[in-house]
Amino acid sequence: MAKTLNLKNLPSPVFFVLFFNIFALLPSVDSASTDEANALLKWKASFANQTQSQLPSWTLLSHNATNSKPSTSPCTWFGISCNSAGSVVKINMTGFGLNGTLHEFSFSSFPNLVYFDLAMNSLSGFIPPELGNLNNLLELYIDTNSFTGPIPSTLGNLKKLTVLFAFNNNLSGPIPKEMGNLKSLGYLSFSENNLSGPIPASLGGLRNLTLLHLYQNQLSGPIPEELGNLISLTDLELSINQLNGSVPASFCNLVHLEYLDLRQNKLSGSIPPELGNLMNLTVMELDENQFTGYLPQNICQGGSLQRVRLDENQLTGNIAKDFGVYPNLSFIDLSYNKFHGEISSNWGRCPKLVSLNIAGNNISGRIPPGIGIGTQLKALDLSSNNLVGEIPKELEKLTSIIKLLLGDNQLFGGIPPEIGELTKLEVLDLSTNNLSGSIPASLGNFINLHDLNLSHNKFNQEIPAQLGKLPILSKLDLSHNLLRGEIPSQISNMESLELLNLSHNCLSGSIPKNFNERNTSLNVDISYNDLQGPVPDNKAFQDAPKQALEGNKDLCGNVRGLRPCNTSFGVLTLEVIKGKHPGDLIPSLSSPLTRENMVLKDVLDQRLPIPPPEVQDEVIQMLNIAITCLHANPQSRPSMNMIAPLLSI
Secondary structure, eight states: OOOOOOGGGSOOHHHHHHHHHHHHHHHHHHHHHHHHHHHHHHHHHTSOHHHHHTOTTOOSSOOOTTOOSOOOOOTTSTTEEEOTTSOEEEEEOTTSOOOSOSTTOOGGGOTTOOEEEOOSSOOEEEOOGGGTTOTTOOEEEOOSSEEEEOOOGGGGGOTTOOEEEOOSSEEEEOOOGGGGGOTTOOEEEOOSSEEEEOOOGGGGGOTTOOEEEOOSSEEEEEOOGGGGGOTTOOEEEOOSSEEEEOOOGGGGGOTTOOEEEOOSSEEEEOOOGGGGGOTTOOEEEOOSSEEEEEOOTTTTTTSOOOEEEOOSSEEEEEHHHHOOOOTTOOEEEOOSSEEEEEOOGGGGGOTTOOEEEOOSSEEESBOOTTTTTTSOOOEEEOOSSOOEEOOOGGGGGOTTOOEEEOOSSEEEEOOOGGGGGOTTOSEEEOOSSEEEEOOOGGGGGOTTOOEEEOOSSEEOSBOOGGGGGOTTOOEEEOOSSOOEEOOOGGGGGOTTOOEEEOOSSEEEEOOOTTOOTTOTTOEEEOOSSEEEEEOOSSHHHHTOOGGGTOSOSEEESSSTTSBOOGGGGTOOOOOOOTTSOGGGOGGGOOSOOOSSSOOGGGTSOTTSOOOOHHHHHHHHHHHHHHHHHTOSSGGGSOOHHHHHHHHHO
C-alpha cells in the first residue's frame, strides 16, 4: 500500500527560499573576504621591509601545523576586525610604526569599513581621492603622520563620517568647501599642517560639530560669520594662523562653547560684548592679536572661566574696575596692553588663582599687601609698570610661588628679609627699580632658584656670601648697582652658573682664583669696578671679550686687552721712589709699577714730554721690564725668551 504524502511535514516554501539564498551568498562572502585579504597583502608589500616584518600574521598561509589548508580570511590578523559575515569593518594600526604610503591601498575592496585608524605612524605621500569611496566609514584617523599635498575634496562624500582627524601632517592648499557636506561630523581637526586660504563658510552647516581644530596653519581672511551656526560646538581653536578682521558677533550663539582659542592671529577691533553670554566658557585665549578698546563689562560674568589670555593686544581700561572675583580662575594674563589704574586686592579672593600676569601696562600705585593671599599663586608678574612704594613683606605668605617678577618699576626701599621664606622660588627679578640697602643674606635660602636678577638698582653693601650656596643658580645679575667689597670666594664654586654679571659696581680687591674650571659654559662680565690683580686662569675669563673686563683698576693676565702679570716670569714687585735712579731702587721695591703708584715725570728724562694717557700703560710696562732687567741678582733677571713675547704684545 502506497504511503500518502503528508504536506504538513514538509518544510515551508519560505524555508527553501531562505536556504537557497543563504547558500548562494556563501561563495560571495568567501570571495569578498579573499579580496579584502589580497588587498591588505598588496598594501603590506608596499611597506618598508622593517614594517612588513612586524606583520607576520598578515599571511594566507595556515599557522596550524595540523591544517595545511591556507586561510582566506584576514579576520584574525593583527589590527583587523570583521563583522559576523566575515567582512572587514575595522582597521586599527595606530602607533604601529607603519612606514609607507596609501598609494597601494585598494579602498574599493572594503565596502563595509566603518573604522580606519592609521594615527601616529610614518605614512607619507598624498592622501588618495578612491578614500572618498568608503561610503560606510564612521571614523577616520590619519593624524600624526607625514602626509603631504592637498585634502581631497572627495572626503566630502563620506556622509556618515562622525570623526575626521588629520592633524599634525604636512598637508597644504585650501580646506575644500565640500567638507560642509559632512552633516554627521562631530569632530574635525586639520590643525598643525600648512593649509592656506580662507576658512570655508560651508563649515557653518555642520550643526552636529562639537570640536573644530584648525590651529597652527597659514589660514587667512576673516572668520566666517557662519561659524556662529555651530550650535553644538564646545571646542573652537583657530590659533596661530593669519586670520584678520573682527570676531563675529554670531559667536553669541555658541552657548555650549567651553574652549575658545583665537590667539596669534591678526584679529582686530573690539572684543564683542556677546562673548559675555557664553556662560560655559572655561578657556578664552585671544592673546597676540590687535584687539583695541575696552573689555566688555560682562566678559567673565559666567564664573566658569578658568584660563584667560588677553596679553599682547592694545586693550584699555581700568584694571581695578574691569575685573572682579572669579572663584574658578586659575590663570590670567593681561600683559602688554594699555590697562591703567591700581592693582585690586580682589585678586587675593580668587582661591584657585595660580598665575597672575599684568606686565607691560600703565599700572600705578603700590603693590597691595594682600595680593595673592588666599590663592595658590605660583607666578606673579607685575614687571614693566609704574608701581611705587616698598615691596610688601606680606609676600612671604605666597608660600607656593615659583616665579616673582617685579622688575622695571619704581619700587624703593630694601628687599624685605621675609622674602627669604619663599623657598620654592625658581625665578626672582627685581631689576630696574630704586631698591637700596643690602642684599639680604636670607636669599641664600632659595635652594630652587636658577635665575636671580637684581640689576639696575642702588644696592650699596657687600655681596652676601650666602648667594654662593645656591646649588642650581644658572643666572646671577647684580650689575649696575653700588655694591662694594670683594667678590665672595663662594661664588667661584657655583658649578651651575652660566651667567655672572657684576659689572658697573664698586667692587674692589682681586678676583677669586678658584673659579670652577669644569664650568666651561660660564659667561662673565666684571667690567667697570675697582678690581685689580690677575684674572683667573679659567676658560670663562680667558675667552671673555675685552668689554667684559675693561674699566677696572689694574687687572692683568694673558687676556687680550690686559697687560701681562709680572708674576708670570717671577719678577720682584717694584716701587719707584722719587729722586732715585731705577737701578738703585731694586732692593726696596715691593709692588709693581702702575699708573696709580708712580708719576711718570719723576722717572723719565725731563727733556721728554709726558706721554699721553692712552699710551701711559704701555710706557709703564716698558719701565717694569727695564727695571727688572737691572736687578742686582742676575738669576732674577728675565731672559730674552721671556721678554720677546711681551714686546710683541
